[in-house]
Amino acid sequence: MRKITIIGAGGKMGMRISRNLMNEAYDVSYIEISESGKERLNTLGIICTTSELDIVDTDVVILAIPDVAIESASPGIVQKMKTGSLLITLDPAAPFAGKLFRRPDIAYFLAHPSHPSIFNWEPTLEAQMDYFGGTLAKQTMVCALMEGDESDYQLGVEIATKMYAPISVVHRITVEQMAILEPGLVETLSSTCIYVIRKGLDEVIRKGVPADAARDFLLGHIHIQLAVLFDQIPGAVFSDAANKAIARGIDEIFKPDWKKVLEIENVKEQIMAIT
Incomplete structure (x- = not known):
């Protein structure tokens, strides 16, 4: 069973990801430092941690923190990751701007949802009103492998498909194209x-x-x-x-x-x- 650690698990995107991954076949750790974020996670029955020690032995780290925080926060996170692990980010901005701390011995994967199309057909009113996606309405997503090999890309797609489910199509593009x-x-x-x-x-x-x-x-x-x-x-x-x-x-x-x-x-x- 792969171990996944979500950084910023109680934030806006972190909550969506945490909710979608909590019942999947992964060993998931949830890191959140804000009290409001912890309270939101509690509504899902999730007990989070504030310790970055969970990062040390994890296979995949999902960075669900704001773009403006990545430059200052990513060095402390990435330096703790084990060789051969995978870092997933949710947005191309910080990686493209060179503000994401880099190591040559880990892989970097980017995945961003397209959100449900205005031309979607959904079978229920509730699904039709899932404007953001990640709950009931199907959506596509774009992905890019920043560093790593094909197995890293496939692992990233596997996890991101569950993060943003239900996903209908995965588009593989470059980091620059994502930007x-x-x-x-x-x-x-x-x-x-x-x-x-x-x-x-x-x-x-x-x-x-x-x-x-x-x-x-x-x-x-x-x-x-x-x-x-x-x-x-x-x-x-x-x-x-x-x-x-x-x-x-x-x-x-x-x-x-x-x-x-x-x-x-x-x-x-x-x-x-x-x-």
Whole structure:
């Protein structure tokens, strides 16, 4: 039975991972230093420890701590790990920024969930409302082997699939590609655009459009717009009028060089700001 140690087991992601791994066929240790985190783990019936001595003989360490803490915390953790063990991180930011302590005699694996697609079909309302994933709704995940051999990758996939279950597809990409996806594509670009759309809704409500009417009209249009743009309706295209509005909107809202946020040097700047 493999021994796994979760660092930050009572945090936001740590709780999800702890819940999903607690009944799997692993010998799991849960490390948490905050009192609130310990209390959350207690709700799962998990007794955690604050001792990093559990790391010494573990096969796999899962680093479920915030990006900003990895630079200061990872040396003390990684130096205790045994030769041949595997470190799993949940986000590419700190590893890509060089803020994760490195040793040549252990393996490094990164895994991040995609979260359930808006085009998922789920059999129950409860599953349909699992927006984050890792509970009922199926999702995909992206993975990268930073250092190690193929057996390390396969072990990482085995554990990450259970961490984020239910997983439908595993996408193997590089660490750099993971960084382009997050923060570049889904946070700096996508979250910003969606945030501006929400602020636009607030603005038309301020101008006097009834709130329920504005919200229903917007969300319905977003649904069909996404279905058309992401090829969910074979052969469907926007109308000529909609295309003209899009061209005008791009000119008025976006800078001509907006795609620079996806260039790797710009992504590095984004990550340095995050970490």
